[in-house]
Amino acid sequence: MFDWRDYGNGIVAFDAGYVRPILAAIHLVVEAGRVAVIDTGSNDSLANTMAALAKLNLDSSAVDYVILTHIHLDHAGGAGRMLAVFPNARLVVHPRGGRHMAEPTKLVAGVTAVYGAEYVARVYGEILPIAAERIVEAEDGHVVNLAGRELLCLDTPGHARHHICIVDRKTGGIFTGDMFGLSYRELDVDGRQFIFPTTTPSQFEPEEMRKSIRRLLSFEPHAVYLTHYAQVTEVKRQGEELLRHLDALIALALPEKEAGAERHARIKGAMTRYVLAQIRAHGCTLPEAALLDLWETDLELNAQGLEIWLDTLKS
Secondary structure, eight states: OEEEEOOOSSSSEEEEOSSSSSSSSEEEEETTTTTEOOOOGGGHHHHHHHHHHHHTTOOGGGGEHHHHHHHHHHHTTOOOOOOOOHHTTTEEEEEHHHHHHHSSHHHHHHHHHOOOOOHHHHHHHHOOOOOOOGGEOOOTTOEEEETTTEEEEEEESSSOOEEEEEETTOOEEEEEETTTOOGGGGGEEEEEEOOOOOOOOOOOOOHHHHHHHHHHHHOSOOOOOEEETTTEEHHHHHHHHHHHHHHHHHHGGGGGGGGGGOOOOOOOOHHHHHHHHHHHHHHHOOOOOHHHHHHHHHHHHHHHHHHHHHTTTTT
């Protein structure tokens, strides 16, 4: 059985089946037999989603909403396929993302520019468009009503300008997509969780990220639910850690702004050394090779995002 985490409060997380085990979670909010799916993984994630519904003795007709924290394809790539098989569902997405889910050509082109056509075809397959009349564009403060359970949408830029976080008013938990960073369960030590920002291309904005993290902390959530990966507790402390790591990334990137052809390697190398040192300080004893394997893609994309941000700065 795929990874399954039932938090006993109407929130379930399960493995999206994206790239490797417990890399990306899909969350279900379940209220009175009605379901909101939060983030979708890729097209391949539909099988696990159907299995999750079956485990809850529900079927595709129970899904009222598919909510995207943002439209990066590890979060949104399976949305079109899900809407095709969930007859009652509407898609909830940031206003900047709605048009791209209705007509995904530019979205796919942008992802292809980062990963290459072969990777996109293999990992994501065909990104299916969604009929515009089924798309709800969630402005800041929009409330999704799931059988009386209110899900408050917050505009949270910093990782991407099309990013929302979703406050579950029933539990106080927040679904944070990538705004509250990455926390991989393989790095847990005696129940303590390691967390790290994600600065991926192409809309990373550090000051906006700081503001969004602080806004999430202002709700004083008992838990946040990350796409990468699932429930994180001790939220105030983890928020402080995120801000500390973010400051460190900016500090290591800024001196490399004019480093020319060596810039990417220098930023990625410095970030790799920093991440490994922080993981060791956290107490994780996994072999270095295993850690580098877990973090390989994130280190590469974080470095790319920092470089694109550097290029927006005046000399």
